[in-house]
Amino acid sequence: MAEILSPAQLKSIADEFGTPVYIYHAERIAEQYGKLKSAFQKTDARFFYACKSLTNVNILKYINSRGASLDCVSIHEVRLGLLAGFKASDILFTPNCVDFDEILQAKELGVHLNIDNISILEQFGNKFGGLYSVCIRLNPHIMAGGNFKISTGHVDSKFGISIHQMRHIERVVKTTGLNVEGIHMHTGSEIKDVQVFLEGLEVMFSMATHFPNLKYIDLGSGFKVPYQPGDPETEVDGLGEKVAAAFETFEKESGKKLQVWFEPGKYLVSQAGYFVVKANVIKQTPATVFAGVNSGFNHLIRPMMYEAYHHIENISNNAGPERIYTVVGNICETDTFAWDRKITEVREGDYLVFYNAGAYGFEMSSNFNSRLKPAEVLVENGEPRLIRKADVFEDLLRNQVFE
DSSP states (O other): OOOOOOHHHHHHHHHHHOSSEEEEEHHHHHHHHHHHHHHTTTSOEEEEEEGGGOOOHHHHHHHHHHTOEEEESSHHHHHHHHHTTOOGGGEEEOOSSOOHHHHHHHHHHTOEEEEOOHHHHHHHHHHHTTSSOEEEEEEOOOOOSSSGGGBOSSTTOSSSEEGGGHHHHHHHHHHHTOOEEEEEOOOBSOBOOTHHHHHHHHHHHHHHTTOTTOOEEEOOOOBOOOOSTTOOOOOHHHHHHHHHHHHHHHHHHHSOOOEEEEOOSHHHHSTTEEEEEEEEEEEEOSSOEEEEESOOTTTOOHHHHHOOOOOEEESSSTTSOEEEEEEEOSSSSOOEEEEEEEEEOOOTTOEEEEESOSSSSGGGOOOGGGOOOOEEEEEETTEEEEEEOOOOHHHHHTTOOOO
16 A cells, blocks of 8 residues: 655645645555556556546656546547647546537547537537537436535436436437447445435446447446545545446346446545644634634535535644544635634744645635635655646736737
């Protein structure tokens, strides 16, 4: 197992590159990818990194070097993937509610297309017929995931075409001559129960019979990683065994051998990420002791947006006595990272680290309050290197027009 970066290493990097700073551990990403490869070795499986979780081109290059493919949700993610060295045949484009022109651009780039809307499916079929194969994203009507905001397969979701609209899909396919090479589902994130995947797989097997040229079934992702000490995670080894058995049975019954595709994002990069900030002030009120840091939800929005938990440690005083703090940011809004959290005594100037910060941390950051985005650092073979400079004031003005 790749060792976690130590408090001393994190503190040294913070001293060198300043704070706030995002730090990523390359070997931990490789380890997570290796877990998936091992868990699904009995199936013909492909893994497409869901790069919406972290798109720094250096991270993309590293993941490409491990042998993974790439899942993209915007045309610019596709272009970043190509720039990072991914082959078009190793990129899957899964957009939602985009202009048809974005679909056309992706088609011209030669990537796999995953279409989740009957209107778009019909437009594409009328224009290209069976000349360019597509995947269809289906909504299996399965409620799963950590909370409603990250559940994407339920009946009220905007994602995918309802499985109850299969006759409509078939009419479009027959009328336009579309060649459907894959079917796709994704029920959400933070899935603890592997039965969700198996339930979805049964739905997909029943849908597979409608498409004679099918090559793969894409089960999306949603593998849970532990955030709190003692947190469960998706048991991928057991899931791999059950998925292998299910595909073997399907092959015997249908005579068709299919690949299984997955789109891990958070699973690959979340635990590899650390976010280090500096305590600016310690403020005591009649009810609460605040540790106010030099960051805010402009840099890490997950706690405010999803009520997400990130374990926090004081790496400047990790042997000190424990106190109870509410950790807050410097944004002019309610801006709370953690409520009543037990942390070793925090002094002004101490460094605090947020664990599991690799996914949807920097990626969802902004310049709210005209604050500057932080640097990103990649640690590989024990050596830290800068992979994104911290913003400077001029970056706030870069695209503004002066008259």
